[in-house]
Amino acid sequence: MNQLLDVKDLSIAFETNEGLLKAVSNVSFQLHENAILGIVGESGCGKSITAMSLINLLPSNAIVSSNQMLFNGMDLRSIDKNKLYEIRGKDIAIIFQEPMTSLNPLMKVGQQITEMIRLHENSTLKEAKQKTQWMMKKVGLSNVKKLYHSYTHELSGGMLQRVMIAMAMICQPKILIADEPTTALDVTIQAQILELMKQLNKENHTSIIFISHDLGVIKEMCTEVMVMYLGYCVEKADTSVLLKHPAHPYTYGLLQSIPNPKKGKSRLYAIPGRILKLSERPKGCPFCTRCKRATEKCRTQLPELQEISTNHFVRCFYPLDHPQN
Amino acid sequence: MEKEILLEVKDLKKVFKTPKSKLFEKQSGVRAIHEVSFKIYKGETFGLVGESGCGKSTLGNIIGGLIPPSEGIITFENKSISTLDKKEAKSLSRNIQMIFQDPYSCLNPRKKIGWILEEPLRVHHIGTKKELRRTVYEMLHEVGFDKSYYNRYPHELSGGQRQRIGIVCSLMLHPKLIIADEPVSALDVSVQATILNLLKDLQEKYQLTYLFISHDLNVVEYMSDRIGVMYLGQLVELGRVEDLYNNPLHPYTRSLISAVPNVYDDKYKNKTSLKGEVPNAMHPPAGCPLCTRCPECMNQCKTIQPPLIEIEHEHYVRCHKYL
Amino acid sequence: MKKRKYSFNFYIGIVIVAFLLGIVIVSFFYTPYTVTQMNIGKKFLKPCWEHLLGTDHFGRDILSRIMMGSQTAFQVGLISIGIGLFFGILIGSIAGYYGGIVDEILMRIMDAVIAFPGLLFALMFVAVLGQGIVNTMIALGIMSIPQFARITRSGFLQVKPLKYIDMAKSIGVSNFRIMMVHILPNVISPLIVACSMGFASAVLAEAGLSYLGLGVQPPNPSWGRMLSESQMYLLKAPTYSIVPGIFITLSVLGFNLLGDGISAIRDPRK
Numbered sequence: 001m002n003q004l005l006d007v008k009d010l011s012i013a014f015e016t017n018e019g020l021l022k023a024v025s026n027v028s029f030q031l032h033e034n035a036i037l038g039i040v041g042e043s044g045c046g047k048s049i050t051a052m053s054l055i056n057l058l059p060s061n062a063i064v065s066s067n068q069m070l071f072n073g074m075d076l077r078s079i080d081k082n083k084l085y086e087i088r089g090k091d092i093a094i095i096f097q098e099p100m101t102s103l104n105p106l107m108k109v110g111q112q113i114t115e116m117i118r119l120h121e122n123s124t125l126k127e128a129k130q131k132t133q134w135m136m137k138k139v140g141l142s143n144v145k146k147l148y149h150s151y152t153h154e155l156s157g158g159m160l161q162r163v164m165i166a167m168a169m170i171c172q173p174k175i176l177i178a179d180e181p182t183t184a185l186d187v188t189i190q191a192q193i194l195e196l197m198k199q200l201n202k203e204n205h206t207s208i209i210f211i212s213h214d215l216g217v218i219k220e221m222c223t224e225v226m227v228m229y230l231g232y233c234v235e236k237a238d239t240s241v242l243l244k245h246p247a248h249p250y251t252y253g254l255l256q257s258i259p260n261p262k263k264g265k266s267r268l269y270a271i272p273g274r275i276l277k278l279s280e281r282p283k284g285c286p287f288c289t290r291c292k293r294a295t296e297k298c299r300t301q302l303p304e305l306q307e308i309s310t311n312h313f314v315r316c317f318y319p320l321d322h323p324q325n
Numbered sequence: 326m327e328k329e330i331l332l333e334v335k336d337l338k339k340v341f342k343t344p345k346s347k348l349f350e351k352q353s354g355v356r357a358i359h360e361v362s363f364k365i366y367k368g369e370t371f372g373l374v375g376e377s378g379c380g381k382s383t384l385g386n387i388i389g390g391l392i393p394p395s396e397g398i399i400t401f402e403n404k405s406i407s408t409l410d411k412k413e414a415k416s417l418s419r420n421i422q423m424i425f426q427d428p429y430s431c432l433n434p435r436k437k438i439g440w441i442l443e444e445p446l447r448v449h450h451i452g453t454k455k456e457l458r459r460t461v462y463e464m465l466h467e468v469g470f471d472k473s474y475y476n477r478y479p480h481e482l483s484g485g486q487r488q489r490i491g492i493v494c495s496l497m498l499h500p501k502l503i504i505a506d507e508p509v510s511a512l513d514v515s516v517q518a519t520i521l522n523l524l525k526d527l528q529e530k531y532q533l534t535y536l537f538i539s540h541d542l543n544v545v546e547y548m549s550d551r552i553g554v555m556y557l558g559q560l561v562e563l564g565r566v567e568d569l570y571n572n573p574l575h576p577y578t579r580s581l582i583s584a585v586p587n588v589y590d591d592k593y594k595n596k597t598s599l600k601g602e603v604p605n606a607m608h609p610p611a612g613c614p615l616c617t618r619c620p621e622c623m624n625q626c627k628t629i630q631p632p633l634i635e636i637e638h639e640h641y642v643r644c645h646k647y648l
Numbered sequence: 649m650k651k652r653k654y655s656f657n658f659y660i661g662i663v664i665v666a667f668l669l670g671i672v673i674v675s676f677f678y679t680p681y682t683v684t685q686m687n688i689g690k691k692f693l694k695p696c697w698e699h700l701l702g703t704d705h706f707g708r709d710i711l712s713r714i715m716m717g718s719q720t721a722f723q724v725g726l727i728s729i730g731i732g733l734f735f736g737i738l739i740g741s742i743a744g745y746y747g748g749i750v751d752e753i754l755m756r757i758m759d760a761v762i763a764f765p766g767l768l769f770a771l772m773f774v775a776v777l778g779q780g781i782v783n784t785m786i787a788l789g790i791m792s793i794p795q796f797a798r799i800t801r802s803g804f805l806q807v808k809p810l811k812y813i814d815m816a817k818s819i820g821v822s823n824f825r826i827m828m829v830h831i832l833p834n835v836i837s838p839l840i841v842a843c844s845m846g847f848a849s850a851v852l853a854e855a856g857l858s859y860l861g862l863g864v865q866p867p868n869p870s871w872g873r874m875l876s877e878s879q880m881y882l883l884k885a886p887t888y889s890i891v892p893g894i895f896i897t898l899s900v901l902g903f904n905l906l907g908d909g910i911s912a913i914r915d916p917r918k
Binding site: 042043156158159186187188189190191192194213214215216217219220243253254255256257258259260261262265267268269270271274275 | 376377483485486513514515516517518519521522525540542543544546547570580581583584585586587588589599600602603
């Protein structure tokens with residue numbers, strides 16, 4: 001499989017009044033062609049800004065540094081502005097959590113998609129319109145001619161998210177960044193949208209970076225998962241491996257704290273303590289304040305990301321047992 | 326043993342009137358709750374699931390006394406709520422308390438935690454100032470806070486901590502029924518578990534009855550003894566958790582259960598996903614509410630509303646298939 | 649307590665207001681001369697050691713009259729703001745809390761009051777009910793009601809849909825208590841700012857009315873009245889008109905700056 005995206009040692013910090021706030025530290029990941037990479041974590045773990053930094057969509061007080069950020073052999077760190085605008089939308093598209101606020105309420109939805117085509121492709125208005133309607137049909141919208149001339153407030157959340165996806169997919173991007181695309185939707189609608197994204201992934205060979213806090217959704221969508229905690233990548237593996245044999249105590253805790261029908265009504269496992277603020281990041285392992293297995297070493301030294309089995313990385317001094325070891 | 330009924334809801338209806346846009350326009354309404362009936366037994370957790378806009382929160386608010394029903398009877402401990410006078414209504418509000426979804430707006434930002442927790446007792450004239458303070462300390466200790474939290478403001482607390490304060494606040498009056506309206510949906514996964522455990526512990530300790538409202542089927546299943554499934558203001562299925570999950574009868578329940586992404590299920594589930602979207606509540610279908618999306622829709626579904634019937638013991642469904 | 653950052657405006661405002669308040673307090677116990685004591689032989693004196701700010705056309709001590717005038721200014725400000733605040737909060741909270749037709753009626757009445765130009769209304773009021781300081785205060789008070797009512801109402805509309813109000817209701821808190829204890833404290837900071845600014849405009853309005861001869865009646869001193877009496881002698885005794893002018897400006901400036909400063913800091917979340 002071809003490597004589409006190769007990011008090494010990505011760090012992001014924000015300049016604030018109280019000084020430099022480190023939000024993401026030394027995150028590395030690769031995205032292969034046709035793959036779906038999941039980034040999972042709780043609020044404030046840096047999962048969204050990691051993805052946003054790829055196409056430079058961060059606020060101006062952010063400082064991004066990395067050893068490598070290759071997209072299709074092109075260095076994303078050093079490209080000029082015009083090139084970046086070209087990549088945005090055409091090669092790397094993005095859909096957000098809130099479809100309601102991500103679309104312009106004063107513009108017809110069809111027009112918004114058509115504009116996307118006209119920005120990136122040399123096509124006449126008529127061609128672009130036709131392509132828009134074709135794409136709208138493809139993402140499962142019916143009565144396309146009428147919808148083309150609707151405004152956002154006339155559409156439901158599920159339909160808007162379909163419009164967002166149509167807009168993102170219209171230029172057949174190589175990478176689609178989906179930032180919690182179904183969190184604001186109902187479960188039956190969520191199932192429809194997930195199905196649609198999988199289908200697009202198969203048919204158009206678009207790679208997806210799928211950001212979510214819901215391990216259930218991740219399990220259904222992704223081939224590979226990266227678990228983030230307080231700006232660090234704490235575990236990275238194939239989805240099935242990670243869910244079956246979590247090696248990092250945090251991943252394990254996350255999985256255990258989801259109600260399991262098989263275990264019945266016994267008490268849930270709850271990770272003790274609270275999620276720290278970014279400004280309170282401990283010196284050692286980010287998870288040491290909530291980890292039962294933490295030792296003095298964990299509190300003072302930051303563990304490195306180590307490979308414990310093929311393609312299974314974990315950032316922990318004492319990873320949980322793995323059957324292959 | 327006959328179970329004791331704590332709360333009974335009969336033929337409850339609620340129509341929200343929409344504001345008139347023209348002076349002589351005929352006033353229309355949104356049907357939020359339509360012919361909902363169920364019982365809650367003492368000591369159980371009754372779960373209410375459904376998607377956004379299905380009326381589950383409205384139902385919670387009506388039972389909690391925040392908004393009046395349009396029609397129907399609610400009985401609490403064999404007393405009809407609608408016929409209560411002001412004094413009785415106040416004592417009733419002691420027995421039914423609510424927990425809300427958003428931990429960020431459920432605590433008054435201008436008041437200290439201690440004040441917020443004392444307020445229920447103050448309003449009901451229980452105890453002197455000293456006693457209030459002592460009770461609050463005890464309750465804070467109960468959910469794992471030390472005394473210093475008495476003098477803190479809500480913005481100094483994290484989301485999970487605030488939700489715990491919200492829970493304590495609803496417990497101050499030792500109510501019999503607690504209506505928990507999406508108590509964990511706004512919280513991170515690792516914090517959710519803490520709150521769910523706490524709710525279970527408190528239920529055991531104080532013999533509480535919960536009306537647990539959520540859109541998250543995993544959570545509802547974990548918490549509840551019996552579950553009601555709502556769709557477009559109607560109760561479409563009602564039954565014990567085991568029955569409902571092992572043998573879902575209504576097509577909506579079935580698709581709802583199959584649509585939930587589950588970490589623990591190994592096999593790829595056979596999805597019976599629903600097509601289309603929830604119809605506008607201002608113009609609900611004439612027949613079964615699901616008829617516009619149902620894969621098994623028959624002719625009579627479109628015109629006749631099915632009644633809620635008992636299929637097996639304690640398992641009700643509102644569907645033409647079972648008539 | 650956490651340390652708060654106060655703005656520069658706030659400090660200046662505080663200093664000016666404290667200075668004026670000091671004058672008011674001192675004037676209750678001591679003025680250099682009796683205010684009404686005339687001395688024709690000593691009229692239009694320039695500032696000197698005997699009369700620090702000079703004397704007026706009847707030979708009365710200007711400093712003493714300014715000091716007594718400050719009492720009038722503060723009295724008018726406080727009482728008219730008090731009237732406005734009381735009825736404004738009452739009307740605004742009822743309108744904001746209950747909404748619907750009640751809100752509609754109350755706020756239309758407020759609109760009607762706003763529609764009158766303030767000074768004109770006060771003139772009419774005083775003309776109909778008679779001149780004097782009491783009627784002036786009532787007129788100014790009524791004119792400031794809509795402003796407070798609007799601020800209160802908009803605050804109520806913001807806070808009312810929040811969940812802690814539902815929570816209070818479910819506990820069994822009465823409507824009145826929810827309005828006054830649960831919601832009002834969240835609305836109080838814009839009200840304080842409005843009070844401060846309103847105080848300034850009340851002082852100004854009183855000066856204006858008295859200048860026109862409708863407010864405070866002679867021989868009681870008032871800054872506005874002094875200004876109007878002095879204008880005939882503007883060239884002969886410039887200090888006579890400059891001094892009350894400075895004090896009116898000072899009090900308006902002081903309270904406006906104070907209001908500005910308060911609005912910047914009255915937020916515990918910052």
